[in-house]
Amino acid sequence: MSYAMNAFLVDATAAARAAAAVILRKADQLSSLTIMSKGLNDFVSEVDHDAEREIVKILSQAYPGHSFLCEEAGYQGCCDSEFTWIIDPLDGTTNFLHGFPQFAVSIALLNFGCLECGVIYDPTRDELFTAVRGGGAALNGRPMRVTEKSGLAGSLLCTGFPLWYPSDNSTYFDMMRTIVAEGANIRRCGAAALDLAWVACGRIDGFWEMGLKPWDIAAGILLIQEAGGIVTDFAGGGSSLETGDILTAGPTLQTQMYEAFFPYADQLPIRRP
Missing domain, CATH: 3.30.540.10 (Fructose-1,6-Bisphosphatase, subunit A, domain 1)
Structure with a gap:
């Protein structure tokens, strides 16, 4: 069809x-x-x-x-x-x-x-x-297509952090400090579905968050994939819909985000209680 x-x-x-x-x-x-x-x-x-x-x-x-x-x-x-x-x-x-x-x-x-x-x-x-x-x-x-950013410097990234479990915010802040040091800009807009739609249309270069629910990300995952982007969990696999952990951007930038966040892998996953 x-x-x-x-x-x-x-x-x-x-x-x-x-x-x-x-x-x-x-x-x-x-x-x-x-x-x-x-x-x-x-x-x-x-x-x-x-x-x-x-x-x-x-x-x-x-x-x-x-x-x-x-x-x-x-x-x-x-x-x-x-x-x-x-x-x-x-x-x-x-x-x-x-x-x-x-x-x-x-x-x-x-x-x-x-x-x-x-x-x-x-x-x-x-x-x-x-x-x-x-x-x-x-x-x-x-x-629409995702952007083709080649690196973190000058990129515009979006995220969310778990206000429902404030003690876990330290991991998010550490991750943000890491990529800000690489020259990335960060926004926190408060609606994951719309954040993902904006990645798909190129307004945002990349997005990451943990502990989301299927209804937060299901449509957005397909939008990004069909717009040429890469969607993985933080282990590099394809289980975002099951785990709620999502890391997405255009192919080159997504790889760089994955590498920047790899040192925090032992602190993940963060799960909604």
């Missing part, structure tokens, strides 16, 4: 836009939202739940035999399905609750363990990042 005619992508896009409409309707009502804590510095609001239900409703109607792995509702649907939709209805909830315009909807489809398609939609900028396995990646329908 071609990229343009991929039915999965069409339906995932429709679901992402519907969820975004839910989010934007509530964006000017932040003071009246019901907000709950899932853990230290980890929040969920009624918007997350409402947006997630909208996504599942649309996709389950289109694909009643599929299963769903959702951030808020967990695993549901047909347990023996070859297809699983991985859904983050609002990545960057803390940003959203502060009126900080850096959040997105993320949807990916897993087929027998392979990422089939991915959609990340940024409702504040009306930017739709899409990818189909073997079919390339696009931003609002235009092909």
Whole structure:
């Protein structure tokens, strides 16, 4: 099936836009939202739940035999399905609750363990990042590629550090000091899905983080791979979706990041409790 005619992508896009409409309707009502804590510095609001239900409703109607792995509702649907939709209805909830315009909807489809398609939609900028396995990646329908940075000096990298487990931040700070000493610039934007989309389209040269969840990174992994980037865990393997540890950039820079972070391998992995 071609990229343009991929039915999965069409339906995932429709679901992402519907969820975004839910989010934007509530964006000017932040003071009246019901907000709950899932853990230290980890929040969920009624918007997350409402947006997630909208996504599942649309996709389950289109694909009643599929299963769903959702951030808020967990695993549901047909347990023996070859297809699983991985859904983050609002990545960057803390940003959203502060009126900080850096959040997105993320949807990916897993087929027998392979990422089939991915959609990340940024409702504040009306930017739709899409990818189909073997079919390339696009931003609002235009092909996108990762950057071809040859070294850490002058690169723009993004990360996140575990506010849910502050004692582990020392590892992150050590890693940051190492690459800053090599001339890299670092940002911490607070929405991993959107960070990965920005790597795929070339706004950010590379990204790393540990202890993420599948819904944070599934769509972004495919976007970057289809945009010519490399995605590994910190051992250089392909288990990011399982471990939540991700290190990604264009081929040359990714290798340099891996080498810079190798001395910290014995302090990893960091896992979300």
